[in-house]
Amino acid sequence: MVAGADISPREAEVLRLVGAHLSNAEIAARLVISVRTVESHVSSLLRKLGVPDRRALARRAPEPAGAAPSQPAAVLPAPLTSFVGRLRERAELAGMIKACRQVTAVGPGGVGKTRLALAVAAEAAGEYSDGAWFVDLVPVADPGMIATAVAGALGLGEQPGRDMTESVVAALADRHALLVLDNCEQVVNGVALFLERLLATCPRVTVLVTSRARLMVPFERVYEVPPLSLPVAGESDAVALFMERAAAVGRPLDPPPRDQIAAICERLDGMALAIELAAARYPMLGLDGITAALSHPLRMLTGGSRADQRHRSVRAALDWSHALLEPADRALLRRVSVFAAPFTAAAAAEVAGSEEGLVADGLARLAAQSLLVVTASPGGTEYRALETIRQYGMERLAEAGELVDARSRHLRWCLAEAAGLAVVRADWRARFDLVADDLRAALAWAADRPEQRTDACDLARRLAELTFTRNLTGESQRRYEQAAALTTDPADGASKLRQAAAVAGCRTIGDDMYRLRRAAAEAARGSGDGAGAAADLATAAVIAFRFSTTFVRLPPREEVLALITEARELAGDDPAAQAAVALAEAAVLTDAFGAAQGPPGNAVPETIARAGHAVELARRTGDPLAESAALDALTGAQSWAGDTFAAAATARRRITLLSSSPPISPAGTHELIDALGMVTEACLGAGDVPGARRWARRLADHPSLAEVGHRATCRLLMVDALAGNVDEVLTGSVRFLDAWRRAGRPARSLLRPAVAAVAMVHGLRDEHDARREWQEVLDQLGTPTGHTYGYGAVFDAMLLLHRGQASEALERMTPEPGQVWKWVAWIWHHWYVALRTEAAVLAGSPDARDRLAEARTIVAGNPVATALVERAGALLVGDQEGLLATTDAFDAAGCRYQSARTMVLAGGDHAERGAAALADLGFAPIAPIAPFRHPR
Known part of the structure; x- marks a missing residue:
């Protein structure tokens, strides 16, 4: 009993539980009586003990005998599931409620505001002597009932002469407590008024509010609850x-x-x-x-x-938020839902069909209700709806019958944005990236609506151009094809298909180039443009020859020849069509196509004559791209004639021609990419390793090849492997392999020399497992004749010679150069001859001297091959001075590996320096060889 008070046993029990900070409902449950009965007992105790409120009443409760001091109450709902993650958010919010007396955790429905607030309150409850209390305001629709809800959570009843707010304020006046007000968005104004009075009167009370909208009061500190973290470095x-x-x-x-x-x-x-x-x-x-x-x-x-x-569905959560909006804000939410990416107030005004000032105010209100995310960008304030909210808005847009109008305004806005992006500025890429998703979304909608077909075609064309400039070549090709399908003008369709074919060329997809050029021919024929159709058919035939290594299924020779015949019939006296037909005749009617497809074609002199004629006709058209393509045919003819240096000169001529005409179009870009590849190979074949590396580097860095890193780096890997640039090969091979795998491991023959080169470098480093892995890649690409007698023989011979296996190297290169030059081709012919000569000398072949004399004639003018042959000659006669003289030649030619190898071959102190140089380059030691013998 409490001294001096006439308290019944039941009231004593109630007093004890009040002292334990139980609510009226909890006391009723503990004593198995009604809440109304508990309230009656509490009122009686207040009167009998002469105390003003429940807090003072709790102080009069006796401590149980031997009991420890009571802990602060934490009257919080027990979570039914575990709380996952959010370590950073918990720490940030906990720090804010320590520093500020009123914090509002805001965010859209379903983001996890309540769970976060409960987790923080549970952790912080021990720091408040009077505990933490939770008030759920979901059932409260009347702002005047907020104090009643708080009083109910605190276990307070009505007190005579006081309204409920006064009762709550009086009860909390000297308490040190944390109050959690959950789900306040529907009564924001009432909560703001209640808290203003509460916080002014109760200096030791802290309030944590959760809401979809801010309270918008001066004493509020806002914490925006972010979505759960998405994967970064494996954590999420x-x-x-x-x-x-x-x-x-x-x-x-x-x-x-x-x-x-x-x-x-x-x-x-x-x-x-x-x-x-x-x-x-x-x-x-x-x-x-x-x-x-x-x-x-x-x-x-x-x-x-x-x-x-x-919270039983995302839709229900959004319905709740939507119901709280004014009609004008509901309309704005559904209309801006057409945006697929962040948007500005100006953009929203155009799509919503309203004044920008009114729209800006509406967007601010939607953001305050956590229905839009607001971010600052260099271009100004941007808004974005989370995807579920955006789709909800789209449903509401359709229900309101406004979908077509809003989509149409969005389409017009996208067309204007795309047109504006055609003006290239320093921030072009960033501006494109901001609107790209909207352009795609607008096009996807318009493409299926016949009445929007013209605008859809225009947007598809613009998006094709923009994505090509943005180096998204795969999408660019699809957009050009889409634009061609949407246009009602066959001539326009033919033009767009030609552009699509050019982009496919940049992507090194020969099958698509061939298909699209044939489709362009059909479209041109349908428009009455016979000359255009002739040029397209001839170009398709040329593609089958020029870019045969980029095909998955090369068309039959008979099919290609039929295209040329048809092109001749349609060309008439049109200069461009005649030039295209002449190029086809020069390119296709050659031993190159014949060797791959059937019986040999024309003799070499006739092939060169045809190619020269094609160059002359192309020059007359004034089209540098046509002339470049014809020069490519001439390069091929010269290479098949065995004229390595003429081929290199013509390849350089192409680069000069194209450099004077910046490749701003897909066709120009494709031609330049091909020219860079050809000049790299031409320089390599002629022994100009520094030049080859310069062009290969430019090719590898070309932005249009960003999607196809394996295609971009393949020639640079060849050059660096032959030069002995180990670090560059190892770095480049990672990019190559990653890109090749991401591309689906295409079996392109043009990639095989690069893979063989990387495998050789790993062999030269005695990295057997790595070499085996790259050999497996090579197997997946196949092993055509070129591997057997061309680059494969060259790389295998270099490795065998490094290992001291000269006889095996000579066996690998058994065929005479004159027998295999067309298989070896112009890139590898001089390398094959020179390495075969060295193998013959080191293997002690009886005809080594004859081979040496023949090799000097073949490789004359090639600095690398000449140095290899002269080194072999010095080894044959024991001329150490002549041998060492080749190191300068190799250094000048950019072949560091061969320079170091020469010193090893020289023996003695030179061998030690050579071994050290090889080690510095990253190569394993050369296998022991017989010491250098001075001539007698």
């Missing part, structure tokens, strides 16, 4: 939540396919509710089913175990 709260909730419904993911889960979480914008609902569907749908269902997330993301109806 979103993935962890999905996995835990999926395991909770009986389907643990073991081993967890994190990449697939991460993709799902990213599509859900890291929204906690959406992720929980998706994970709950895992037993029924699996990850593939969830991914497919996310095309309609609002339909899929339903259910869940939450008692709160607002």
